[in-house]
Amino acid sequence: MPGAGQGAAARPQRPESPEEPLAREDLLLAAAYVSDAQYNRNVPFETSPQAIRLYYFYNHWTMQAITYFFICIDLSLALFEEPALFPLPFLATSIAEVLCLTAFFGRLVHFAKVTPQRVFWKDTKNICVMLTIALTLIDLIIYGSLETVNIHSVRWSRALRPVFLINFPESRQIRRAFRSIRNTLPDILYVFLLFMFSVLIFSLMALKLFGDRGLKTVEGSPYFTNILEIAFELYVLVTTANSPDVMMPAYDFNWWYSLYFITYIIINTYIFMSVFLAVVYNNYRKHLKNEIRKLAYLKRHKMTEAFNILKVKMDTEFVVKEAPWRQLVKVVAPDISSSHLELLLRICDEGQKGYMDKTNFLRLADLLNIQVVTINVKTHPLETWLPRVYQSAASLLIQKMVRHRIFVWVYDVIILINAIFIALDEKNPLISYAEWLFLSLYIVEILLKLYTYEPRAYFGRKQFWNWFDTLIIMAALVAMVANATIQSARKYNSQQILDIVLILRILRLLRVIVSIQRFRVIVTTLINIGPTMLTFGGLVLVVYYVFAIIGMEVFHGKVLFFDPNFTAPGALVCGNPALEDSIFAQSRYCRNNFNDLASSFIVLVELTVVNHFTLLANGFALVTHQVAKLYFIGFHIVVVILIVNIFIAFILEAFFVAYSLEKSEVETAIEKKIQELGVGVQEEEVQDGKLIDNVDTKDCGFSGDDGDNKRKSLKGLYFRIASKKYRTVDALLQRMFESEIAPEDEGPSLDEILNFSPSDIYPKNPNFENSA
């Protein structure tokens, strides 16, 4: 591999002699490499210790939090600017904006300090941010000066605000999604052109077939007489939004014309939309693989760099000694517990020789990535305080009862009965009392569980459902008590509190899911992909924000909403005479407007869902010019064809990975080692509170064990490995790919890695297994 020698040769200034003491800078540099590899960052930096400290500071969570805070402020400014949800004077919002810009600029300067100049200026991210800052300032100045002479202009730079969200180094995931979209564009463009061609051909046919028939739509307007309108209607038919309506006049006229529409729907709605999904999904997979391959090789590369810095010559091979290794780990992970450190050392330095070879050293980043929770196997507090009572026959019976499967079933039945009670009328006082009964039953359940299981284990970090249970019930208790107090004192129900009580009460029903094994697999997969779904949240936010700003500029004030109880003139036509007799007004859609950011977002959600797309589009087309339809088609192409398809592709991929893992566990060497040492506890055992039983049993057997040195020193300490179930798709794919790289393989050189193209990884000889 060309990269191997090159990586070492790139830094000839590093001490190669094994006898030279380890310099503080070298340690820091190695630590920077390791922590970089650990989090898969990719920030080249200067090698002076000060630069490294600056770099650490740059990556500190407080700095990131501050940046995000300013991004939030900047984005939410749209709530206060005209058209505003909460109006503020222009001066206030502009000062806030300038503050944000300053913060962004400061962050950029900080980034420039920790990055080599050449790299900094090559990075389009930074250029983008600088340009946006400059443009926003220019726009602010122009708008402000025009405003002082009372000329109202357009604050166009507001649509650029999401650039800050996308381009700051922390939003890697959102950028990746955008990159994926950008890469998909050329492929999708051809399908899109073909699709548009097909729509046009069908439009022409429709014009010729129906144009001269003198048919009328339900609203009485002429049917299919203008080629552009036909093209729009047929485009909308692809979204299915005007499905039978657009066909009805022709169908009423002649039975056979329905075949035209059915052909159109099969070709354009079903086949073309599936082809879009296929193209998007194919590209998504391709680029996901490429990115992950890049990350895996980068990690290997960085760990090799770190090894080259710390290595000393021992006999024939280069190794890293225990002392620098310990220092390194302490720098990289300052808050690591000493027992955890011991564990890692045991894994890396298996023979306890006081040094480790390259293969073992390279594992460090992975080892630090594995979430290891040290569990102190402790006895139940009650057992310590009142051993006699806790170990009495009655107490043991209770514990046995609670641990029994039937206990879970009984509570499932109780929850279902509760569901029926909730569905019944609440006005009945008996049912109202029953609610108190159910609540007390749930509290008894939690208390019993706490009595049986060790409380600290019960509320462990990963015990999602225990936390969920307790929080829901506590909150319900608090809310019900608060409501009862207010009710008895003031004789009226607080609507907000009641709403909260109701929702909490119903959420409790979710617990039934946990009892059924088959449901749990689906739910766990969904929870696992939750974090990545937030990426899509960011992506959607960016696109929505841009469209909302444009929409507000174009449509604000055109459609007004009046309170239904308030009989203002024009309330029935949404305050716009153009909407008279329109279906938009008749369907009482007045609240679907672009008069503030929140309303705009809701309209955009409705457009994403696609149904009644025409109704909305036609409504807004009536109050502005027909050109407004372009806005709606543009939105459909970007959000529905691109983003929703990427979202579907992502969920498909996540489930395929989850399915293939269900059948065959991918256990890496690292986990096996932890298992070998006998100090690992599988996540599965932790669920249902089985953990404590298990640990107890093991603890009992410990003294009678073979007195293994390793085990003894770790007695009373267990390590929980982050379960296979709690992994993101990325992590899973990355591990799959890593297990394919041989330990000796240092991969291609850094430049090669950074320039990986997705087409490289296409298998040259696809075989049956990987093709399907």
Added chain:
Amino acid sequence: MPGAGQGAAARPQRPESPEEPLAREDLLLAAAYVSDAQYNRNVPFETSPQAIRLYYFYNHWTMQAITYFFICIDLSLALFEEPALFPLPFLATSIAEVLCLTAFFGRLVHFAKVTPQRVFWKDTKNICVMLTIALTLIDLIIYGSLETVNIHSVRWSRALRPVFLINFPESRQIRRAFRSIRNTLPDILYVFLLFMFSVLIFSLMALKLFGDRGLKTVEGSPYFTNILEIAFELYVLVTTANSPDVMMPAYDFNWWYSLYFITYIIINTYIFMSVFLAVVYNNYRKHLKNEIRKLAYLKRHKMTEAFNILKVKMDTEFVVKEAPWRQLVKVVAPDISSSHLELLLRICDEGQKGYMDKTNFLRLADLLNIQVVTINVKTHPLETWLPRVYQSAASLLIQKMVRHRIFVWVYDVIILINAIFIALDEKNPLISYAEWLFLSLYIVEILLKLYTYEPRAYFGRKQFWNWFDTLIIMAALVAMVANATIQSARKYNSQQILDIVLILRILRLLRVIVSIQRFRVIVTTLINIGPTMLTFGGLVLVVYYVFAIIGMEVFHGKVLFFDPNFTAPGALVCGNPALEDSIFAQSRYCRNNFNDLASSFIVLVELTVVNHFTLLANGFALVTHQVAKLYFIGFHIVVVILIVNIFIAFILEAFFVAYSLEKSEVETAIEKKIQELGVGVQEEEVQDGKLIDNVDTKDCGFSGDDGDNKRKSLKGLYFRIASKKYRTVDALLQRMFESEIAPEDEGPSLDEILNFSPSDIYPKNPNFENSA
């Protein structure tokens, strides 16, 4: 492999001695095996020559055509039975039905004759068909006798008619799709339960949040007060059919309530629907792979059986001699040309030794499957008749011009100009004349091409676009002449002919696609998956038919359609007072009814498209009982959640296979051999009429060639291999899998093959390549 010995051992009565002459029966038996393997049928048969002849007769295309004819008759009976499109008396339809049943029974008896009894009775297909015949007869008798005493009962057995379509051995593809659905059911059931659970939880929340608010819908009915109605509305929201409407009252009341709906849409509409797709797709892939593996092994198994019958001992190995091989091929493919037979022999018997070993023999089924078109390299007829004129400078210039790229471009431009003219108003006489001009230009184009290229090659079997061109233009010419004649004679336009002329004129525009390479890839993939899409047509037909029959029984006559120009009383309420003031009647949906089979099918298409699902469902719920909603939900689950998702999965898979093949060609040994012999012509060269150039060139160089014996004997004859582009997904996957089986590997035993389960093929150690 255990199967190897077993297969041979199963037939000890076969002559093993090499000297024994080949019996006619053996040849027939071997031929039956080979043709079975060729078409991947799986019909075990008796070994008497008469049985084999019966078997051949059973598989003859006329018999299959007759069966399909009777199936069509049987299915189309619904058009003539009450509620009928074309009413016929009950006696007529029942006699037709009994005729069909007799035909099906006869076919079944025939099948029983060619199948061992044990196998016949084990096959659920046959039992199903027999049961259905019996049930239909019983139903006919009951209905007929009740009708004579004037009691109207339900012809429930009509819903069973698609069973004949599914269960006849010829509909293997449809059965496979159904099997795929059946196998997916358990997996999808759990997701569906979870989904329904989530819908119920949200319904409860909605009931508690909105039920007591006294809100009203646009129609003025109470909003969200009944848990079942809420569940229905929320279920429909998953289809997006009532998207903003269902939210508007709550949204108008309080801004924050929109969050409830957005959460619901994200969880249930987007995530759950994607999970459904993921589950369906995952199962589809799994079962597709399994079926294909089964087919590949079955083929290998049958070919081995055939080899065992024909083999003779030669030195140390068993071989098949040339003479029986020739006989075999002639029996299997009676209409093979002698040059084609020669080619196959050359490929199998490479060294021309007069016999072939097992590996080469096993290829036979594949070789026969490859569509080889023998092309006689002929000179242009004009060159033969008028060599002087055809080879003159002017003539050569014309030929060069026509072959030039610009010629294609010029005609593309002409087509686009034509498109603009079509879009313009036709009343203008100038434009009407222009149409004649365009038509003559197209005719000139075809004549020029026929002048330049050899006509028989131009109208070759695979020259789809040439045929398309010529047919469209000829048809347009005929239709225009016919129209002009009628017009001048009777002074009026025939609407039907005009419609046809218009559509033909517009279809001509499709030719532009062919000129653009990127478009062609997509179009070819779409055309390739066309045949398999017909499978889905069958599948959809079956499901639609069953739902249409049920729908007609439940809803017929409930909604009436009156001609819009005819002012009958009740025309505005579709003849049903229950629909007064309903949106159904207001939207003029009266024609969406279940009053005959054709209308029912169109309503079902509209329901598949999902938009205005509520409007339709509520309309029919008004005229019947609310229970009718179950019909609509059932239809949605079966068609949209299952069938449409399988359709999408199928298109995704087809495109993934197409994409992976674009990057890396899978060339099997067979094709390579044809290439080696130098008698193959790639499909690519054939397109655009380049073929003829190519062949001409080669022909010229022939005499100066190295006088290769093989070539000489085939001089003037070329073989065209079915292009890689013209393959179905199944065929591609099968070949990929076959290339994985070693030639010596005879696979598992027949019983094992037939009992393959999809879980077997899950890779035990998934690696990076095949996971993503």
